Amino acid sequence: MKICLVNNLLTPWSRGGAEKIVATLAEAIIADGHEVVFISTKPVKATTPPPSGSTHYYLPSHYHNLNKWSYLSRSLWHLIGFFNYRRQAILKEILVKESPDLLITNNLVGIGFGLGRLAQSLNIKHFHILHDIQLLHPTGLLIYGRVGELASAPAKLYQRLTRASLGQPQAVIVPSQWLLNEHLKRGFFTKTMSVVINNPIANSSEKVDHSKNHSVFLYVGQIEEYKGVRLLLSAWADFLERTKTEAKLIMVGDGFLLPSLKLLKTPQVEFTGRLQKEALDKIYREASCLVVPSLCYENSPTVIYEATQLNLPVIASSLGGTKELLSPDYLFKPVLSALSDKLVWANKKRSELVAPQIKLINSKEYWAKIKKYATQ
Numbered sequence: 001m002k003i004c005l006v007n008n009l010l011t012p013w014s015r016g017g018a019e020k021i022v023a024t025l026a027e028a029i030i031a032d033g034h035e036v037v038f039i040s041t042k043p044v045k046a047t048t049p050p051p052s053g054s055t056h057y058y059l060p061s062h063y064h065n066l067n068k069w070s071y072l073s074r075s076l077w078h079l080i081g082f083f084n085y086r087r088q089a090i091l092k093e094i095l096v097k098e099s100p101d102l103l104i105t106n107n108l109v110g111i112g113f114g115l116g117r118l119a120q121s122l123n124i125k126h127f128h129i130l131h132d133i134q135l136l137h138p139t140g141l142l143i144y145g146r147v148g149e150l151a152s153a154p155a156k157l158y159q160r161l162t163r164a165s166l167g168q169p170q171a172v173i174v175p176s177q178w179l180l181n182e183h184l185k186r187g188f189f190t191k192t193m194s195v196v197i198n199n200p201i202a203n204s205s206e207k208v209d210h211s212k213n214h215s216v217f218l219y220v221g222q223i224e225e226y227k228g229v230r231l232l233l234s235a236w237a238d239f240l241e242r243t244k245t246e247a248k249l250i251m252v253g254d255g256f257l258l259p260s261l262k263l264l265k266t267p268q269v270e271f272t273g274r275l276q277k278e279a280l281d282k283i284y285r286e287a288s289c290l291v292v293p294s295l296c297y298e299n300s301p302t303v304i305y306e307a308t309q310l311n312l313p314v315i316a317s318s319l320g321g322t323k324e325l326l327s328p329d330y331l332f333k334p335v336l337s338a339l340s341d342k343l344v345w346a347n348k349k350r351s352e353l354v355a356p357q358i359k360l361i362n363s364k365e366y367w368a369k370i371k372k373y374a375t376q
Helices: 015-030 062-068 071-081 084-098 114-121 149-152 153-166 179-182 229-243 257-261 277-284 304-308 322-324 336-348 361-374
Strands: 002-006 035-043 056-059 102-105 125-129 171-174 193-194 217-222 247-251 269-273 288-291 314-317
Touching: 002 015, 002 171, 002 304, 015 035, 015 114, 015 304, 015 361, 035 062, 035 084, 056 062, 056 084, 056 314, 062 071, 084 114, 114 125, 114 153, 125 361, 149 153, 171 179, 179 193, 179 322, 193 361, 217 229, 217 277, 229 247, 229 336, 247 277, 257 269, 288 304, 304 314, 314 336
Parallel strands: 002 035, 002 102, 035 056, 102 125, 125 171, 171 193, 217 247, 217 288, 247 269, 288 314
Antiparallel strands: none
16 A cells, blocks of 8 residues: 655654654554655755655645744634645645555644545545644644633634535544544534544563652653643742752753743753653653643643653643543642642652553554554
8 A cells, every 4th residue: 555644744843742653653554565655844944855765745834933923923824724725736736646545644734634625535545643633723732721712713713614624534543532522522523433542652671660769750842831841840849848859850852941941940950952762761761750741631642651661650730631541649730739749749659659551552553453444
């Protein structure tokens, strides 16, 4: 088979978990003897990366710089995207030229949701993988305390446009029941087969003992407001004041807030910036607990799967699909007092903490599950 994989961000502009999932899925598909074609975006003025084996179409997009635009400019950009007929013509040209047996779309902001309806009009089998709520809200984010935004008039208009553009894929693949339910109750995928599959993770037989005499808390992710990093630092300062402990907090990742958070000089905090896999795995092994303090409703955070693989306990905000991965004792309301209390609890119980009890699957198993539906 020839499979076309589509995600708005891929190497060298990868940022988060969706890109990791697409990359591992591609590896499994190629290892299974199939051909892969990629479609993603690049900054408007960026040079197209050199060929790397598989055919890869990089479409220029302002998506990469949206965080620098005003709210009004971003809103207009999203709206215009639904009527970008030139982009639709380019996508049609690619699909006609490559003629894939299966199109698997992921995050489509910056590429065009109309790719779904286009594939269906060309009788190309189409699967869609959900990673967040970008079909429901242009930011792809649902922030704690602002759930009502999804029912606003602009959001409902946006949802009508994304529903019409994406059409009805043959299958929608999603790692959390929560995320699927959020779409179903808003009229998405009424004629689509729904498949809940855990996100894939690379194989590892290594067993790590994290029951140390000291506490090393770890944050891994983008250094952005919606990820709860400012909340974490405030709760951390409160935690230190309450416990007088020598515990350490390591924050891995980069983002808009990184320079300003460094200037706060919060005690016993180390910022590492973004790390490559080998260095990140080393820090995972040294940690005693991962903290996921998101202010947004996460789908199924990749970092929790990575921690599970290395037997690392996790405490996290009790929002979205995260609640399906952790037991209640390891969850906290995303407010300062609750997070501070959970840090105190995790520090005190560190010798008793256990890693999440998630059934992990590798990329080969993930692809096998998808292929089963693709060949029906």
